Amino acid sequence: MSLPRHTRYDPVAITLHWLVAIVIVCNFALGVYMHELPLSPWKLKIYSWHKWAGVSAFLLVALRLAWRRFHTPPPMPESMPAWQRQLAQHGHHLLYLLMFAVPISGWLMSSALGVQTVYFGALPIPDLLDKDKELGEVLKQVHEALNLGMAAIVLGHAGAALKHHYLDRDDVLTRMLPWSKTPRNPQ
Amino acid sequence: MKRSLLACLLAVTLPAAAGEYSGFAADQSRVSFVSTQMNVPVEGRFQRFGGEIHFDPATPTTGSARLEVELQSIDTGLEEADEEVASAEWFDIAKHPKAVFESSAVEALGDQTYRIRGTLTIKGTTREIATEARFEPGAIGAFSGSFKLMRSDYAIGEGMWSDTSVVADDIEIRYRIAAPAQ
Ligand code: HEM
Numbered sequence: 126m127s128l129p130r131h132t133r134y135d136p137v138a139i140t141l142h143w144l145v146a147i148v149i150v151c152n153f154a155l156g157v158y159m160h161e162l163p164l165s166p167w168k169l170k171i172y173s174w175h176k177w178a179g180v181s182a183f184l185l186v187a188l189r190l191a192w193r194r195f196h197t198p199p200p201m202p203e204s205m206p207a208w209q210r211q212l213a214q215h216g217h218h219l220l221y222l223l224m225f226a227v228p229i230s231g232w233l234m235s236s237a238l239g240v241q242t243v244y245f246g247a248l249p250i251p252d253l254l255d256k257d258k259e260l261g262e263v264l265k266q267v268h269e270a271l272n273l274g275m276a277a278i279v280l281g282h283a284g285a286a287l288k289h290h291y292l293d294r295d296d297v298l299t300r301m302l303p304w305s306k307t308p309r310n311p312q
Numbered sequence: 313m314k315r316s317l318l319a320c321l322l323a324v325t326l327p328a329a330a331g332e333y334s335g336f337a338a339d340q341s342r343v344s345f346v347s348t349q350m351n352v353p354v355e356g357r358f359q360r361f362g363g364e365i366h367f368d369p370a371t372p373t374t375g376s377a378r379l380e381v382e383l384q385s386i387d388t389g390l391e392e393a394d395e396e397v398a399s400a401e402w403f404d405i406a407k408h409p410k411a412v413f414e415s416s417a418v419e420a421l422g423d424q425t426y427r428i429r430g431t432l433t434i435k436g437t438t439r440e441i442a443t444e445a446r447f448e449p450g451a452i453g454a455f456s457g458s459f460k461l462m463r464s465d466y467a468i469g470e471g472m473w474s475d476t477s478v479v480a481d482d483i484e485i486r487y488r489i490a491a492p493a494q
Contacts, residue, residue: 164396166472166473169350169479239355240354240389241352243350243351243352246351
């Protein structure tokens with residue numbers, strides 16, 4: 126077989142990974158910050174921004190998955206034990222699932238609480254649910270729980286990336302970085 | 313007894329011919345509003361209000377209405393907002409517990425539609441308003457309609473809340489005001 130085995134993520138996949146990572150990490154922080162704020166115009170503004178960012182994250186993740194469909198990620202290094210590969214794969218799949226579930230739960234929660242999501246104040250996103258306060262409170266818990274779950278997995282994910290880089294000294298981190306063109310351990 | 317029963321039947325079967333309506337049917341009435349926050353319309357309502365209307369479709373211009381809304385009974389849709397709007401910056405409910413509408417003129421526009429003029433008093437400010445309402449006859453008749461008010465006209469939402477780029481200045485009031493046929 127003389128198919129060139131790519132060892133790096135392609136530039137689009139890299140761009141989308143980091144764009145989504147920035148939006149999600151910032152929006153997570155925004156969500157934690159805003160929900161303790163006393164009611165004020167600032168709070169209403171932040172809530173809107175948080176929703177817009179969430180919709181943006183959702184769209185970027187959709188784009189990312191569509192791209193991935195036709196651009197297979199590079200295989201994991203042979204040096205990795207099988208269980209680690211499986212764990213990484215399951216972790217990535219779970220992250221994709223959560224990257225959809227988190228914004229969707231936020232959108233449903235907003236609808237149930239009676240505050241529609243209007244993307245950038247211009248594009249109304251239809252309410253799938255009618256206003257229902259109790260359901261809204263339940264969805265709030267769901268949104269929080271999904272976020273905490275995602276935060277835990279992201280920490281594990283970033284930790285694993287650092288472990289690969291500094292302990293295993295393989296190219297798992299560098300092949301997702303926009304710079305560093307040459308693989309560390311050309312095989 | 314028989315006659316009033318007959319009158320009731322007539323009122324139901326021949327609603328357009330019903331005579332005068334007067335009093336107030338709270339359970340058939342509704343006062344809600346739509347505010348706009350960051351370009352998002354949010355509906356709320358008042359749970360307690362009372363009033364008195366007198367209206368005879370045969371002589372609409374003699375009709376009159378008075379309505380009092382208990383501001384404390386507001387349901388903005390957001391719990392923390394319900395507390396916030398009681399404050400001095402919003403309704404100042406401690407000093408001005410009620411919003412009052414009093415009609416001054418009723419004009420028939422045809423097709424069961426009427427233009428009702430009157431004064432609206434909120435937070436110590438009284439202003440003229442006009443609204444078009446459709447009348448629905450029946451054993452209980454009801455006027456339904458809406459109008460817009462500028463919250464700045466009544467100093468609703470002062471201080472930091474006067475920024476109308478977050479909570480828009482115009483508030484749509486929607487109502488259904490019902491009274492039994494006599
Ligand atoms: C903040 C620090 C982060 C670091 C250091 C990091 C690092 C990495 C690295 C090195 C890879 C490539 C793994 C490989 O070579 O196979 C990767 C892939 C991935 N990352 Fe991250 N990441 C971070 C944040 C995030 C966040 C916030 C998310 C989403 C919630 C995320 C979701 C993913 C997913 C789904 C993949 C799999 C890509 C694929 O194979 O399709 N990452 N990340």
